Amino acid sequence: MNWRDVSRPKSILIDAVVIAIVITGSNLLFDRAHPGWVNLSPSPYLLLPLLVGGRYGFTSGVLAGIGASALVLVQQHFSGQFYSVNHALSESVYLHAGFLFIGGIAGELFGWFRRERVQSEAQQEKLQTSVRQLDSDVNYLRGVKDELDRLVAARDGEVSALDTELRRLYATSADDLPVAVLQFLRRQVRLSDAALYRVDRSDGALQRIAFIGREAHLPASLARDASEIVQLALQRSSLVTLPEILQQREPAANEPLLLVAPLLNASGEVTAILVVTGMPFISFTAQTANLIELVCEWAGEVLDLAQGAAGRYRIVSGRENQRLFTRNHFEHLLQLALIAYQRHRLPSSVVIFSLPGAPASEQARFEQALISTVRAGDYAAELGRSEPHLAVLLPLVGERGANIFIERCRHFLRNTGPWPVEVEVRRVEFGHAENVKDVLAEIDGVTVR
Template sequence: MTPSIDELQPTLPSRGLRLLEACAITLAFPVIGWLINPDDPLLLGSGLTWLLAIAPLLVGMRYGFALGFSSGLVSVMLMGFEGWWYHGDLLSDASQRLPVAIALILVGMVAGEMADTWRRRLQQMTVVHRAQSMRLEEFIRHYQLLRVSHDQLAERLAANPFTLRDALKALEAKYRALTPGGDMLRQHGSELLSFLALHARVQQAALIPVSRQQQLQPQSAIWFGGEIALSWHDPMLLACLEQRRMICLKSAMDQGINIDAAPLLAVVPLIDIEQRIYAVVAITAMPFIDFHRGHLHLLAVLGAQLGDLLQQAQHTLQGESTDHRALVAQWVRHARDHQLTSLLIAIDFSAQLSDIQITSAIDSIVSEQRGLDRSWVTQKSDHSQRLYVLLPLTKQGAFTIYAERLKETMAAQPGIGEACQHIVISCQVIDGRRSAKKLLLAKSRPEVSHAHA
């Protein structure tokens, strides 16, 4: 363990002990000199006053300016006493002794001042060290708390591994398996509202179906969290139908909409890619901490996702195939309205590859898709095949990593190996600037139902 600065700092003795030690050091050297040469105990006759200079130097370095200066004065007094004792005059040979006396006092003063200076700096460092130690201790405690919270969160996620993407995927798969017939919102509207409330932390809301004439149908309203009195002619509801986008309190105030005594916090439309509104969700209660721009943005995106899900489910019930152009157009709209970038990957298989190799490569690619990824195969004009992979909510920088991983996966497939050189992977960014028609090849032939979501 590394010692602290408090352990390294020298501990000074008490004041009385310091005075006693300073006197002892100052008088010890003259006594030693008297034992060596009783006729010249201070060794002044040798031309060097080192015996007297040692005491002020040691005392000054050890105890500072005051005791160093005092030790120098005592040494000067000893010089006077020595002159009086041996020569009968305190100032005998003043021309020699006066410079020595001044030198002794200066030695004690300089050594003591230097010791005091370094001691003050050491004390300053001690104060700073203690302050930093307190901050470090606080940081360690917060870090330990954060680590425990992170471990608890990891355990909770391990117990519930499904993400929002997985939940949307599962909901879409369930709606694809619906049998024709019946009113979808009447049969499954409560499930849609519960899904939105669960993933957007809504406490109370109402799902109000909208007719094809874009009129509210309050008689079929479905409530979550309890029913309250709500005006079906509320200005926020009408503004949502008119503007075909989510309306919250802030946007309503910015537009000058009358919201006096309005119970609504936000109105989220379930709107598809064709701008048809299937229903609106009127939110009347949600946690205050979640009522911010980012969370409202999530509500708008979920409303659009559920609207597209309702559109696809209706096509399924009517026996229609999935419109991949509409699927791309959906994310073009999200990129344009919500700045959510996606990628459209095109994987071209050369005609030199056999059908078995192409099938193996496509299966390996489709097996690694994420929850919301979509893929489909088209025939090009030269009879070669192209696999489109739609990667929602993916930045352009991820394409390089994705392409390298695909090449490694296909190279590891039996029967492909070096044939990977006949596979070309390209990328288009869905940023809202180009339409789905421009992103997809206009001359693409009808899809081959080999690769699917």
């Protein structure tokens, strides 16, 4: 049973009559000798204005008080206990006045409580509505967070897979590298028919160095003017797709090429091109083209290094096949990492280790200790500072991966010490950089705590 429904006013007449019958009946049944119970203080008849006033308000309480007074007078009259109304009122003046005051006061008092209750209930309902809305918003935000976590996890997985594939290229021999690049792209973007062509400085035909899929439109030798897409890619040194040509003009009849992406060396020269003639239609999107362009940018660097890259690095003393790149080439690598972030939102990190105030003679030992922690696909460089130092570029590695690398290096340095001073570590990301100069400027401003 709902108490609010029971306590809600229904009919003042019915309630007043019922209360009057109950009180009068009790009076006649238990104390017939004292009609109106004027001998009792307080009189039970005060319940009539008290209950009615508390239930229906001031006016109803006063009227109920008048009714209670009249009911007492009537009982006294029929019992022969007074000769006139004035006589009865004079005998019990305070009782009859109390009927009126109790009714009015009870009405006002309980009216105030009722108003407070209504306001409290309204406030409670408002709060409950707010809580329900807040709960709904929390559930929605929780769902959004779960979806964002899923997307971030998927994104991290994609970046991790891309990073792993790129590092695998560095461990590939020069002869197998062209095929490895194509296989890499097949796994990432599902290329079915594609080839890599070497671009010589002469104006001769392009020579195929690797292919996957069918050879129908991928000849062993490809003329530079064989396709408009090839010509544009060589002229602009950038990726060109068939949809881009279709937006400008009609291509040659039966154009078999879907896209052409150049591979550049550190000097900005095109050393090879990727020609794609077959891939699933659903995969041929702008996102896929961006990913192919990214892979070709880094693959061009890997191919360039595999062909020698004389003068761009030196071998670390006592560490065979461990390269330490020059400052100029390191800036070129920073440019590739910055492009990957600006175009594709793929993070990279630069970590700088130094021994501030230590003698320059510690440089060789410092290099030997740190270079062994550098993985294939990371780039270490000497920036030409006076104190012993080493800068490491971690392509496609964000804050979390960079911190793991830093902790690994710190642990290794502790085990290979002691060092004359405490090792200082700085980390730089590409979030606020507009160009390589900004990245280099930040190198001296961000310290890992």
